[in-house]
Amino acid sequence: MKTTKLTDTATITFEIASSEEMILKAKQLCHDVYLQVGYIKESLPGRIIPFEYEASSTYIVAINSQQEVVGTVRLTKGPPFKTLKVWEGKLFPAAGELIKDAIRKNTFEIGALAVRKDFSPMKISWGLYKAVYFCSVLLKLDYGLICMDARALRSLEMLGWFVEKIGEPMDYFGSLTVPGIMPVKKQNESLWKNEVAFHEHRAA
Numbered sequence: 359m360k361t362t363k364l365t366d367t368a369t370i371t372f373e374i375a376s377s378e379e380m381i382l383k384a385k386q387l388c389h390d391v392y393l394q395v396g397y398i399k400e401s402l403p404g405r406i407i408p409f410e411y412e413a414s415s416t417y418i419v420a421i422n423s424q425q426e427v428v429g430t431v432r433l434t435k436g437p438p439f440k441t442l443k444v445w446e447g448k449l450f451p452a453a454g455e456l457i458k459d460a461i462r463k464n465t466f467e468i469g470a471l472a473v474r475k476d477f478s479p480m481k482i483s484w485g486l487y488k489a490v491y492f493c494s495v496l497l498k499l500d501y502g503l504i505c506m507d508a509r510a511l512r513s514l515e516m517l518g519w520f521v522e523k524i525g526e527p528m529d530y531f532g533s534l535t536v537p538g539i540m541p542v543k544k545q546n547e548s549l550w551k552n553e554v555a556f557h558e559h560r561a562a
Contacts, residue, residue: 370428370482372489375417382406384417384430384470391472397531409470411436416497418489420473420482429482431490432470433502439467441505445525445537453524453539460539463500468540471506487514494542502540507533520544 375381386405392398398407409415411434420429442449442457449457468490473482494502506514508527515521521538528535 369423370477370485371421372485373419373421374493375419375430380419380427381417383427384419384432387427387430387474388432388470388472391474394475395532407470416493417470418486418493420477420486420489422477428477429473429486430470431468431472431486433466433468433490433493433497435464435466435497435499436503437461437465439465439503440469441467441503441537444505444530445528448528449525449537450523453522456522456539457524460501460503464498465501465503466494466497466499467503468506483510484514484517487519491540491542491545499542501542503537504540505530505535505537508536509534511536511538518545 375384385407389398389402389405389407392407393401402408409432414436415432415434418431418433419427422428439461468487471483471486473486490502504521511519511521519540521540523536523538525537
């Protein structure tokens, strides 16, 4: 399967992981980072966190100039959606119609974000989320379901990300976390311009 290059940031390339080897590296990086920060308490077999919806998942990876996987994020097409289950009883009633629309249409959930510690100052998380947007356009998806640290979400919004909050903030994986829905076609115009340039680059 041909690798799909999504975008570049300095010496980092963001791609859709297309080989079993690259997908394995993404999973193991996520395991190692989650172990390091305490999201999991002990090393798991094969350095892989079990995930029951792997068949409908796509991994995006950040690769440095030495061809090492230094960041990753996972898109999982649904339903079901883990976020809705976790926030059951704490979702905003006013978001009901949006949630129903997201369940009916082509929607994905964002998860398993991880960045190698020595690369954390390079804004790789932002690059991965931007690559998520490009990937969602390529796959013709309508919505992204996301739950993330409230401060990190504010930072993304300042950079042009548009997310509609659908539930109350609550402590999740050790931080105040907000659930939201990202309408793919309502993102900041600058992201659309980058996406058009990306398609032009691929066609050249």
